[in-house]
Amino acid sequence: MTEIAFTKSNTLGVMPPEEQLGFGKYFTDHMFTMDYDPQNGWHNPAVIPYNEYSVLPAAMVFHYGQAIFEGMKAFRTDDGRIIIFRTKDYLARFNRSADALCIPNIDIDVVTEGLKKVIEVDKAWVPTKVGTALYIRPFIIATDPYVGVKVSDTYKLFILLSPVGAYYAAGFDPVSIKVEDKYVRATLGGLGEAKTPANYAMSLRAQEEAKKEGFAQVLWLDAVERKYIEEVGTMNIFFKINGELITPDLVGSILGGMTRRTVLELAKSWGIKVSERRISVEEVFAAHEKGQLEEVFGTGTAAVISPVGELSWKGKKITINQNQTGDFAKKLFNTVTGIQYGKVEDTLGWVDEVTKL
Numbered sequence: 099m100t101e102i103a104f105t106k107s108n109t110l111g112v113m114p115p116e117e118q119l120g121f122g123k124y125f126t127d128h129m130f131t132m133d134y135d136p137q138n139g140w141h142n143p144a145v146i147p148y149n150e151y152s153v154l155p156a157a158m159v160f161h162y163g164q165a166i167f168e169g170m171k172a173f174r175t176d177d178g179r180i181i182i183f184r185t186k187d188y189l190a191r192f193n194r195s196a197d198a199l200c201i202p203n204i205d206i207d208v209v210t211e212g213l214k215k216v217i218e219v220d221k222a223w224v225p226t227k228v229g230t231a232l233y234i235r236p237f238i239i240a241t242d243p244y245v246g247v248k249v250s251d252t253y254k255l256f257i258l259l260s261p262v263g264a265y266y267a268a269g270f271d272p273v274s275i276k277v278e279d280k281y282v283r284a285t286l287g288g289l290g291e292a293k294t295p296a297n298y299a300m301s302l303r304a305q306e307e308a309k310k311e312g313f314a315q316v317l318w319l320d321a322v323e324r325k326y327i328e329e330v331g332t333m334n335i336f337f338k339i340n341g342e343l344i345t346p347d348l349v350g351s352i353l354g355g356m357t358r359r360t361v362l363e364l365a366k367s368w369g370i371k372v373s374e375r376r377i378s379v380e381e382v383f384a385a386h387e388k389g390q391l392e393e394v395f396g397t398g399t400a401a402v403i404s405p406v407g408e409l410s411w412k413g414k415k416i417t418i419n420q421n422q423t424g425d426f427a428k429k430l431f432n433t434v435t436g437i438q439y440g441k442v443e444d445t446l447g448w449v450d451e452v453t454k455l
């Protein structure tokens with residue numbers, strides 16, 4: 099057990115009504131932090147008040163973007179427990195992102211302990227209504243005050259907690275997506291498989307243009323041939339074609355989503371034919387033509403499952419499943435959220451208790 103320091107905040111906030119939470123706007127009273135320097139490694143694990151943090155303007159993160167993040171969730175079960183979903187799997191991915199950005203790995207056990215401690219301290223902020231959750235945002239920034247390009251020697255880790263409202267408060271409705279053929283998100287050999295701000299900087303212009311054209315998100319294609327499907331802005335993508343569930347394989351430019359993995363593992367356990375392989379936009383449009391494109395949906399921690407009702411590519415638009423949420427997407431959503439809220443038995447060992455009854 100690591101000693102985690104605790105400084106209690108003397109100004110405790112009040113959580114807004116759960117219907118007004120939205121996403122990512124409110125933060126709890128405390129946060130978990132750690133420091134890194136070459137002499138001490140990762141040290142100073144502490145739960146401290148959520149507050150301004152001061153760093154020199156020369157800090158390297160501002161100039162060269164050496165930073166990584168995660169996005170995970172904790173849930174309040176019907177019987178009042180708090181559970182985190184797949185903690186160690188998300189933190190293992192955090193370390194893979196760290197490798198890509200030359201950031202020293204964290205000790206997953208220490209960070210898990212710190213995460214549980216800060217959630218325990220701020221447990222009054224874990225919302226209770228169906229669909230709500232406590233969003234967890236771990237991130238690491240490079241802090242050397244230096245304006246030359248190099249790998250930083252020092253880092254700061256934070257874990258912020260943010261109560262979030264029901265993603266589908268207005269209904270589980272399909273979205274319209276533009277297949278992006280002008281901009282690219284990531285290339286092979288680049289940072290596409292890391293959760294790093296750089297990938298989001300890459301995506302902003304395409305997302306803005308798509309929004310102006312009335313689309314919710316863009317679907318990225320491979321950067322070389324602009325032919326094979328990669329992923330959506332913040333989600334992985336799945337196609338159900340003629341009974342088979344297909345998602346692009348993790349070639350190196352695609353983020354390996356935890357929800358993607360969860361969906362693949364569930365579908366396999368149900369005996370569904372599952373393929374992780376290259377899939378072109380042409381194949382998807384051709385399957386639609388033949389009446390074999392049954393469902394399309396995105397997967398990500400925020401929305402869990404996001405049905406796609408329309409896909410538009412080079413001015414051609416197809417409508418999927420009459421723009422209705424498919425039965426398979428519904429079943430996945432109900433099963434994943436069922437496990438997350440403790441209503442469906444966790445046979446695959448995905449949940450981590452923060453509080454026991």
Ligand SMILES: *Cc1c(COP(=O)(O)O)cnc(C)c1O
Nearest residue numbers: 332333334353355356357398399
């Ligand atoms: C986080 C993220 C996803 C979804 O991953 P989950 O672990 O399921 O939340 C997909 N694509 C990108 C680019 C992401 O950053």
